[in-house]
Amino acid sequence: MRIRRTALAVVSAGLAFALAACGQNAAPSTGGSAGGSTAPAADGVKVGVILPETDSSARWEGFDKPMIEKAMRAQGLDPDIQNAQGDEQKFSTLADGMISSGVKVLVIASISSDGGSAVAAKAKAQGIPVIDYDRLNLGGTSDYYVSFDNVKVGALQGQGLAQALQSKPGAQVIEIEGAPTDNNATLFYNGQQTVLKPLYDSGALKLVQKQAIDKWDNQVGGTTFEQILTANGGKVDGVVAANDGLAGAIITVLAKNGLNGKVPVTGQDATADGLQAILRGDQYMTVFKPIQEEADATAKLAAALAKGDTAAADAVATQNTDDPKGNRQVKSVLLTPQLITKDNVKVVTDAGYVKASEICVAATQAACTQLGIK
Ligand code: BGC
Numbered sequence: 613m614r615i616r617r618t619a620l621a622v623v624s625a626g627l628a629f630a631l632a633a634c635g636q637n638a639a640p641s642t643g644g645s646a647g648g649s650t651a652p653a654a655d656g657v658k659v660g661v662i663l664p665e666t667d668s669s670a671r672w673e674g675f676d677k678p679m680i681e682k683a684m685r686a687q688g689l690d691p692d693i694q695n696a697q698g699d700e701q702k703f704s705t706l707a708d709g710m711i712s713s714g715v716k717v718l719v720i721a722s723i724s725s726d727g728g729s730a731v732a733a734k735a736k737a738q739g740i741p742v743i744d745y746d747r748l749n750l751g752g753t754s755d756y757y758v759s760f761d762n763v764k765v766g767a768l769q770g771q772g773l774a775q776a777l778q779s780k781p782g783a784q785v786i787e788i789e790g791a792p793t794d795n796n797a798t799l800f801y802n803g804q805q806t807v808l809k810p811l812y813d814s815g816a817l818k819l820v821q822k823q824a825i826d827k828w829d830n831q832v833g834g835t836t837f838e839q840i841l842t843a844n845g846g847k848v849d850g851v852v853a854a855n856d857g858l859a860g861a862i863i864t865v866l867a868k869n870g871l872n873g874k875v876p877v878t879g880q881d882a883t884a885d886g887l888q889a890i891l892r893g894d895q896y897m898t899v900f901k902p903i904q905e906e907a908d909a910t911a912k913l914a915a916a917l918a919k920g921d922t923a924a925a926d927a928v929a930t931q932n933t934d935d936p937k938g939n940r941q942v943k944s945v946l947l948t949p950q951l952i953t954k955d956n957v958k959v960v961t962d963a964g965y966v967k968a969s970e971i972c973v974a975a976t977q978a979a980c981t982q983l984g985i986k
Pocket residue numbers: 665668669671746747790794796797828855856880881
């Protein structure tokens with residue numbers, strides 16, 4: 613491997629020299645940010661990226677994958693982006709393959725902290741720096757962490773629900789949470805409770821039941837919600853759904869019971885389906901997390917680490933995240949989430965994150981027109 617890479621580097625250095633000798637246009641005019649006379653040497657530096665699931669959220673394949681691809685290419689990196697499809701064994705096998713193929717940096721969004729930490733340890737043993745992407749591996753050894761302020765995400769969900777139920781004292785709430793193995797699900801829950809617990813304690817709201825959903829499985833989320841609803845005599849006034857995927861499954865159950873549009877449901881990820889549900893009035897809110905920023909920060913970090921430039925990486929990751937299990941602080945980039953209700957869905961289309969054409973369909977066109985979304 614080493615010999616081949618060296619040979620390739622010689623070839624590409626030769627090519628760069630040949631291009632430079634041909635004229636002044638050696639530096640590519642596209643992409644811009646990769647820039648600098650050393651760009652050709654960094655070209656083709658392999659970075660492995662493993663995403664956790666496809667079905668838990670539309671984000672991974674619809675947003676993260678293309679956005680990471682674009683951001684990494686702009687940094688002169690050559691990303692290999694794979695999805696473990698919720699399978700721990702596959703996650704581990706993908707990582708082994710990437711490590712032996714000579715990636716310079718490994719970026720992982722894990723299914724579980726244990727699985728992610730095991731992979732990070734293997735990479736570290738080979739001297740490969742690891743970035744935890746979106747999900748922190750508790751008790752792990754990854755060098756950096758890039759995500760959003762996930763407690764804030766949960767607080768926005770709690771705030772949205774509290775706002776929707778403020779004129780319904782004693783409203784009955786069911787909470788459908790994310791995967792117990794995903795530290796983010798814990799952070800979202802903790803954030804929600806900063807707002808909801810005082811309301812439960814005062815009797816302003818009543819908690820029927822909370823339930824975590826393995827692997828964020830949307831279908832299981834829907835059937836679990838249905839069971840809780842039935843056991844509660846078909847009564848519910850508000851639902852905490854930890855993301856738009858779970859919200860969609862819950863709204864299907866509400867619709868079966870003639871309750872959609874009457875019971876506020878939270879969400880997260882600002883997916884096209886979630887935004888449509890908001891415009892129809894079936895979902896109360898979502899959380900917009902501009903994933904391009906997450907991808908850009910990750911690509912910058914990876915580019916610095918691929919060069920062994922930890923000072924440059926530290927300059928990107930200026931925040932810290934507490935890992936209570938590993939009893940350490942992890943250098944981080946933590947981006948800011950935004951609360952989206954019907955009134956400001958336009959923020960998401962204006963940002964170019966989702967196209968108006970993806971959310972303005974027959975059932976939502978009137979709302980789109982009224983809100984100036986086009
Ligand atoms: C992510 C969410 C996503 C969920 C399910 C979480 O770790 O932060 O954006 O909806 O996983 O995939």
